[in-house]
Amino acid sequence: xxxxxxxxxxxxxxxxxxxxxxxxxxxxxxxxxxxxxxxxxxxxxxxxxxxxxxxxxxxxxxxxxxxxxxxxxxxxxxxxxxxxxxxxxxxxxxxxxxxxxxxxxxxxxxxxxxxxxxx
Numbered sequence: 001x002x003x004x005x006x007x008x009x010x011x012x013x014x015x016x017x018x019x020x021x022x023x024x025x026x027x028x029x030x031x032x033x034x035x036x037x038x039x040x041x042x043x044x045x046x047x048x049x050x051x052x053x054x055x056x057x058x059x060x061x062x063x064x065x066x067x068x069x070x071x072x073x074x075x076x077x078x079x080x081x082x083x084x085x086x087x088x089x090x091x092x093x094x095x096x097x098x099x100x101x102x103x104x105x106x107x108x109x110x111x112x113x114x115x116x117x118x119x
Contacts, residue, residue: 002048002118005030007038007064008080009056013103017051017080017110024111026118035059035067043071048118051110052097054081054088062088065095076117080105 004026006017014031021029030045032038034056042050050068054061065077079092082103089100099113 001028002026003028003030003045004114005032005038005041005045005047005050007032007034007050007056007061008053009033010053013053020107020110021051021114023107024114026114035061035064038064039067039071042068042075046072047075049114050075050077051080051101052077054079054083054092062091062095065092065097069096078113078117080110 004021006014006029008014018029030041032041036059038050038052052061052064061079061081068075068077077097079097079100080103084102092100098117101109101113
């Protein structure tokens with residue numbers, strides 16, 4: 001079963017994403033509130049997937065991408081953010097994210113991307 005880390009500074013968003021992912025049959029879920037926690041969890045768990053918000057206190061998602069990939073190179077990072085300017089999306093993908101989902105998102109889109117990157 002793939003390990004998935006859901007990273008968002010908003011508790012309701014972590015819960016929402018977690019519930020959507022669980023309803024697709026993925027049970028090994030972990031949570032982080034910011035980029036620093038995301039890096040620590042990635043080092044410790046070596047997850048298959050990290051869903052990562054951009055706007056967070058401390059270390060933001062863009063800064064966290066490279067640090068996560070340093071400690072867990074095989075992890076696939078899917079950005080999930082309301083910050084959706086093309087420059088930001090390009091920067092996230094350039095830094096190593098594999099995909100970008102815009103908030104508000106559709107549950108099917110989240111589940112589809114998780115399936116796509118865990119096979």
